[in-house]
Amino acid sequence: MRAIPIQPNDFPMLEKMANTIRFLCADMVQSANSGHPGAPMGLADIAVVLGFYLRVNPKNPKWLNRDRLVFSGGHASALVYSLLHLWGFDVSLEDLKQFRKLGSKTPGHPEFGHTEGVEITTGPLGQGFGNAVGFGLAQKYAQHTLGAEIIDHKVYCLCGDGDLQEGVSYESASLAGHHCLDDLIVIYDSNAITIEGQTDLAMSEDIALRFQAQNWRVLNCDGHDFVSINEAFKEAHIKTSKPTLIIAKTTIGKNAIGLEGSHKTHGAPLGAETIATSKKTFGWDEKESFFIPPDVALRFANTKERGEMFAKLWEDSLAGRPELKEKIFRMQNPDVASIAYPVFESSSKVATRVSNGKILNAISKHLEGFIGGSADLAPSNNTHLEGAGDFPTGKNLHFGIREHAMGAITNGMANYGLFLPFCATFFVFSDYMSGSIRVSAIMKAKVFYIFTHDSIGVGEDGATHQPIEQLSHFRAMPNLCVFRPADANENIACWQVALGLEGPCMFVLSRQNLPVLDGVSLEGVKKGGYILKSAQNASITLVASGSEVALALESAKLLESGGIATAVVSAPSFDLLIRQDEAYIQSLFGESKVLAIEAARGMEWCRFADDVIGMDSFGISGVGAALFEHFGFTPQNVAKRARELLGK
Structure with missing residues (x-):
């Protein structure tokens, strides 16, 4: 239980902490002359309380049992960087001043591998929600593999109206509810504002009923009332068999005098006059920018101190279990040289989707962290891992007909730190996944995309199912390595190369049988x-x-x-x-x-x-x-x- 008591005498300090976040974010956007101050200012109160629950260790940002925090609304990056600085990650005050500037640690949207503490690259709305579900699915299988007493962290996700309007979030939420991801907590910043104005211009559904129908527990809170926020967090940490959605009613641009609640605060600087007036109203020196009161800095440092303590306790729990430490090491450092690949005779004819299925099974037998599945096409994609069982206690993931979610989820699984995930569908349906694949390539995430039925050879299904432009599209994408093997043996060579590359790889495979060729060259591949x-x-x-x-x-x-x-x-x-x-x-x-x-x-x-x-x-x-x-x-x-x- 992570319950944190909040007393009335705490309110002045909590408010001071929240306003520190607000004015840091406003100053960052103003200094850059671009950015999104509205969401960070609206989420500041929630961020303060979240920090009391969060278990992260800035001294060891890759600690396996850390909580994962995903900002699905990547436009709120000023909030991300402010918190990382205040919590003690390697993000300095000078880095905050360089927000959105060339070569800075603080780009316009959070980028994995670029800024310490950022768990995943977010930006296209809805992707982060799917990534969080990917983290949750990875955690569920890690609990099965390593033990629930070893992996007991939470996955938090902050999202907004835009994320929930994108279809990828609906698909992802459906799968999260189906698999009862009870350590996943999504905080919905319900400020009822998008770029064009009020959300009722294009949105009138009952979000609570939508998520309840998908097997989620739904809680509500006033996003600016510390007691209400804390009560929602306390309840969210009481175990059920469901993921949790906290609907937090907030005001965009909170405490931006004259602009509070306006869609104008979403994607533009507040202006020097508004910032000065707002600071003066709440007891800040209106002439000072990027100011962090010393007592506030000390309170935020508690997150770092608590995280270090939890990380040490976790490491101590592994001290007497060398076999478990060895297992974690093997999963994080897979021995790809040990894989015994199948043999294909040159006198035979084999579709590369079929040879690929045999290769996948060979890899799976040797690499414990190799896990994945198909968007309801495993028999056609040949992606079933024989004898490996079904998720959550087995390696075969059944994504259902959810290609959008599948791409985002596998990105989250790749960044979890234990797994080599793959996903599969027909090549023509890669169009549904393009956004996720692009983010994967930006991050250099180790995801394997398997696309079968690669050409007009699909045949009778016709133009809608025959990929034409997709191969050129993905070859044009930086950091993505596309393989289209000529036969079964070249397919093996492609996998040998792919397992040693940094970043995502794509296998584009035939439906029809192809002759097994002589003369395939691994060095040539x-x-x-x-x-x-x-x-x-x-x-x-x-x-x-x-x-x-x-x-x-x-x-x-x-x-x-x-x-x-x-x-x-x-x-x-x-x-x-x-x-x-x-x-x-x-x-x-x-x-x-x-x-x-x-x-x-x-x-x-x-x-x-x-x-x-x-x-x-x-x-x-x-x-x-x-x-x-x-x-x-x-x-x-x-x-x-x-x-x-x-x-x-």
Whole structure:
């Protein structure tokens, strides 16, 4: 139990602490001449009380059993940085003064890995809510793996009206309620304001009933009454079998004289005159900026002192359990070299989604922290981990048809500190996840995205299910490494490379069977592309990825039967290929003409190729093989285009 008694004689100090936060945030936004003062000022009273419950250790920010705190409304970053400074993290007063300035520790939205104490990158509304559910799911499995007496922290999330209007929060809340994430506490800053004005312009639902219907416990409080806030927190820490939503009625821009409650405080500085008047009204020196009263600093330091104490008690509890410490170390430092991968014979044909399923199971058997699942497509994605059981006591996560939530949740699980999560769906539905994948790439979060049914080879389901532009989109995304393996053995090599990379990786896999090839090169995969078929004094080089590599090999035979020396380059990762120096690129393509083949948009291949055989339209419904022929992905058409390129 974490109950904190609050007495009437505490109120003056609590109010002083809250106003310290308010005016720090107002000064930060004013100094930067941009930002969002309204939400931080409205949440200041809640933040003060939250600090009495929070268990974090600024001396060891990665302490495993720390509470996780997610600010889903990342625009309220001035509040984040103020609290991190006041709680004792490595965020100085000078850092607060550099808010939103180039090269500062205090960017416009919180960024994981950039600012100590920030648990996850937030900004797009609703993502942080999903991330918090991801932390909660990770904690639930960690409790099963390590013991509930070892992992007993809380996951807190501060969110607003915008977060709850975004659909990703609805999907995430549904899964959180289904899995009874009873250590998840979401504080809803219900100020009824968005950028355009009052929320009733576009929102009239009963939020309490919505969450109750999703198996949440719902509490209410006055977000500016310390007793009311504390009573809600006390009740939230009484265990039930449900996650908790605290609906806190607040006033945006609280104590901003003349602007309190106005949507104008959301995304613009208050102005020097308003800040001065507000400070003077509440007993502050209106001429002094970034002021923290010494007695307030001492009270905020209690959060750090308490956190250090709880962290030491936790470490002491592990002292006599070396096997548990070893288990945690293994999960945090996975031995990827120990994985025994499956063997695929060159005489066989295997869809890369099928070979990938066998690879996933091999990885899972060797890495305890490898966990994940699909958006209701595990049988098609081949992502079921055999014998591993279902979450929360097993490794198989069933996300349901919730791609938006799945992406945000796996980001949270990756940042938890114990797990290597994967998630899966059809490649065309990656569009639903693009926002989460982008944040994952910004953070360099170690998430594995598995997307099957990678091209027009999907066939009969037609244009709505045949990805065309998605491959180009994700190849264009910085920090994301996309793999499209040509066969089962190249798939293994791609995983060997991916497990050693920093940041998220994506596997784009075929529905249809592909021949298992000879000559796959692990070193070549590390560089994104390699010569699969060489030719002395090649006139033309065919470069392809995925299912089109086998087509390139067949096309090369046809060209060589006509006397045209043809080389074939397999390029499973365009992202790795473009990182190579000019000498390596020259070794692949030499002085030959280059023709790229890809059953997708493929425009990025113009970086290396003289011509591209790709898709200029959406797909159509029909048998996959018939579609490849219809759109010109045949040896005969490739040979024809090659001869045209050579002027023959």
